[in-house]
Amino acid sequence: MINFPRYSFASLFICLIFVGIVYPFIPKLVTQNILLKASFSILLVSSVYIFSHNKKALVICLLLAIPTAISSWLAIIRDVPEIVLILDNATNVVFFLYVIFELIKIIFSASVVTRNIIYGAMSIYLLLGIMWAFVYALLDLLIIDAFGGSSYQSAHDLSQFIYFSYVTLTTLGYGDMMPLAGPVQSIAAMEAITGQFFLTILVARLVGMHISQTTNGNG
Template identity: 40%
Template sequence: MLVYTWSVHFIHLYWLTIIGCSCGILFLLLLVVSILKFIFQPRRVTLELIHAEVVVYLLIGLCGIFIYGLIKVMHPGSFSHANPSSSSFVFSYFSFVTLTILGYGDISPIAQVAQSSAILEAIIGQLYLTVLVARLVGMQIAQGDAGEDCSRDHGCGFDIIR
């Protein structure tokens, strides 16, 4: 990925960008799957578990950056205000705005493939958050019902074990 990141600034090859974005997507998805395996192991609510769940959410947003970059290369003109020299920051902004359903203002998907990807990312982002919160609350209630004592109360409704 490091070679791709540096070479894309000096060598503007269509196939290099496609390979780089595809490798980025694959790498991030493998990371997400491996962390999700860790998350869904039976355990108590710990700070480590919460950190892992936050990391997966952020990795989903990073994966969106590569997906939108790939769409830009394969389907030019798919986004409003995304010229060919757009930096990855534009797609970072777009991906996290989509993931959090903050809303669009200055850049928006125009082509169907871009719109479909934005819809999918928005749905994944919202479902992940609702499932995450429901799971954490359920686990915390189960821990409380089991009579387990927690070492600290952080005042947020969860007793988090370090």
């Protein structure tokens, strides 16, 4: 049996909106990277807070969040060893993958469509984009010439991977940044497929829940 959160998914959704949509409008300043790390730290806290109703999920989330937060802040140090950057991206991938897994269990076990469920569903979709962004940043560190294009800058610029991830997830594909290495191309294709599958299944699930809810209400 799935325990449902006592708190709204709205705070998590707002954090994701800031990281994925609002953040790119901030001018390219020295403090921008620090601001991005701070926003991700808030996102970590918000994600952990969501699972405060479930002791097991909360403990696992905390155990994953602590090393993720530490590695994230270590990564902003000038001339940091590359292994720290690899660790930063890897821990973020694992953390957000777990959060997505737990949220999917909650959303798809719900029997009634509520505002909170809708916020949760939208949060999952945005979290997929964030998680894949860290996957691309990790691959760019591990594979030579993994990416190219006019928008590509370096493996140290996470914002470009957030952009590329959402463009891929939505199958928009402007072509200004593209995967060059075979493994990265396969991963990008997998994200695009995941995005389409999630939207299709999610819409079908929410519609089914709404029909059941309406039918029971009329009965």
